[in-house]
Amino acid sequence: MYSADDFAQAPAAPHPDLVRRLHEVVGDAGLVLDAEAQAPYLTDWLGKWRGRAALVVRPRDTAQTAAVVRICHESHTPIVVQGGNTGMSGGATPDASGAQVVLSLSRMTAIRAVDPINNTLTAEAGVLLANVQRSALEADRFFPLSLGSEGSCTIGGNLATNAGGIAVLRYGNTRDLVLGIEAVLPDGRVWNGLRALRKDNTGYDLRNLFIGSEGTLGIITAAVLKLFARPLGRATAWVGAASIESLVGLLADLRASAGERLVAFEMMSHDSLALVLQHVVDTRAPLEGAHAFHALVELADTRQDGLDELLESALGAALERGLANDVALSRSEAQSLAFWKIREGISQAQVRAGKAIKHDIALPISSLADFAHRAEAALRALRPAVRIVNFGHLGDGNLHYNVLVPADTTPAALAAETALLNRVVHDLVSHMGGSISAEHGVGQLRRDEMHHYKQPLELELMLRIKQALDPNQLMNPGKLL
């Protein structure tokens, strides 16, 4: 992790021939040469990483992207692809060498097709996620991928990182929402895999190889996305419970009774809620009294009738069985939004409360409670006063298991503490068959840990594939692998 002052901010000096050739392809509108204009492309939105670039290039379509990549291929220039630049792991920030070209897809914003009969939408990589959602709605369909940054992240970035978010429980990760892709290969050739088919068993699954590869195998320039029926009915509730065990039991019961109507099961600890109530304006506790854990539960359906009754009856049963201690059913859209505001306020509250050592982990749902007990015990053994902010997508087995440190912690002390506590948490995650990066990807953030925690054989397979598809190692070097 670099701080802003780790190296000089002098702009890199790209080879004039490279500039000339790229300019021939993308013109003035597609080149960002000015140091000030380049700055936003050279750091991530958290300000955690910072790099330099030979150039920032913004092609406007697939042909230009292919031509840019071909020139980079011929001149042995490494490429860092960038979408909305909202990543959490530094995967889209160039390194400090000044040798890398940042290739931003933010001008590739065409929605090429919407087919409501086939339930598909074809979008270019630079389309904002919110615009994909909106285009689907305009065709009376629904695109379920939803995350906090949906107003500024691009679908290309979602594809490159296999983004998760708040609809995974019901609709899966980005990977599950894609039928076909178009990709520019490291040598500049274009693979047209834009198939709009539900079934196609003609060879290897190249699509899923590019999805989630964080720009290290090629550049996804467009995708055929799956659309769904619009959920017109919705029922939301807030649940207070004594333990994660209880919430896991409630999740199982809700699945059995509500089936695929269950679209969200978000969990947060008492301390996470307290942090939000303290730091985020216009929030108040949904329930009287104190509960060790809370859940935001939502059902959705193509029809409203019976949905509230279903949720009420299921949560009534949970109260009787002791899986829930108290329940607040939302009686209005405003109340549902207030519940979601709490859930979505946790990130902001953490920022205001100090600094956080973050973990984006996944475990089998059946292991979540055990993990939380063991992780807290291990952390308290080292740091008796540790403040844990444990929240996340319980229905996906995905916890954002964060540790707060005081705002005045020095960068050096924070780095040391991060290394120490990451190891404690991730050792346990790894030991319990979990993932050290559930939805945020590897990027620069978890690259060293990949080498520590991944089986050597699995890393070897990845490297063989990398070598097969990007033999010159020009695609996003220094990330993921």
Added chain:
Amino acid sequence: MYSADDFAQAPAAPHPDLVRRLHEVVGDAGLVLDAEAQAPYLTDWLGKWRGRAALVVRPRDTAQTAAVVRICHESHTPIVVQGGNTGMSGGATPDASGAQVVLSLSRMTAIRAVDPINNTLTAEAGVLLANVQRSALEADRFFPLSLGSEGSCTIGGNLATNAGGIAVLRYGNTRDLVLGIEAVLPDGRVWNGLRALRKDNTGYDLRNLFIGSEGTLGIITAAVLKLFARPLGRATAWVGAASIESLVGLLADLRASAGERLVAFEMMSHDSLALVLQHVVDTRAPLEGAHAFHALVELADTRQDGLDELLESALGAALERGLANDVALSRSEAQSLAFWKIREGISQAQVRAGKAIKHDIALPISSLADFAHRAEAALRALRPAVRIVNFGHLGDGNLHYNVLVPADTTPAALAAETALLNRVVHDLVSHMGGSISAEHGVGQLRRDEMHHYKQPLELELMLRIKQALDPNQLMNPGKLL
């Protein structure tokens, strides 16, 4: 395509050292040496392909499988993996050389774990699909993959071919039902990717590379499968309609009103139904009068209440809108089974009616009607009296678009006619952005056509991956690529 008499049936003579080494690993129970006992492993169940084998080996667990593969690797012996041997494309039948070892996973039948809280089941490759379904039900959960051969196909074969079937509309293909796999690599090392996680963004999607690779990259020996809530409610109906266009419109309406309750939308032409009524005992037309096209529609839900009314109301609206001409709602389990008997009887009816030139194709759902018109016109231009059996999984855009030829057609004439009509149908499919193998895979059946219809760049990518993972080309040579 080989006929049974294309080459001598003398058993191959494996190298004694190979036999000795494999015997040390798998013992008597794991070696099939006798020519008669070997026979079922050397042909497919359709009797369309036949080959010879150096040996048939049946390891009983992953360690034995790995040891067998290591020996084959060291002795440069090619391997053909076989599960239930129910494939449609000759992917599991050895070639005529007698040099290949058939590695049957049929003894690897352990269900290693069922976790109803995490909604996962871990099965070895040789478990029958029906046994996976049964184990899920015993844990009060549901495993949705369902196909005609489920009583004899294995989950390993389903994984190797990314099997489709009758639940794809709602639950996806096999690929969509898997969280993790264990695979033996071509050099005999074991990759343990048996993660039971809903989210894991730590590197390339190796899992999906092996799934659907038809045994050409390695051997899937076990998998963590997703389980679902049991659908306890069900509503089934038979619909008569004037055209595919009408049925496509009905599908869109049903999706909007019933959402994910819609679990089956199977289509068959008038001629397909007539063939079943003629050739399959105990079947009768569900509707009075003649209809050009028929659909079997099914809703399922975790609860029964309201389901019949929902289907009745949706189909009533379809009658009013002219999307359906007549409708029969099933009033009993027996009636639903009778509807399904018709749908599942088509394959049998075709066998009894003569020989069929088969196509397993996928198209965007919005193109299905146009395709059917154009395909019929193209075929009738060549063969005015052509008998087309058009049926399939309309909800997946997957047609089994078959052409009947008289039972007394000679093998040579059938081969020539097949080549001619395949080209007509597949040219159109390819032109319209479809797939020439929706769910049956490539195997030997479509291998030559792969080279004709696939983009050279896509083939090149596949070959590079093949080379990266199986550099000695020992895994299922002669299949897929």
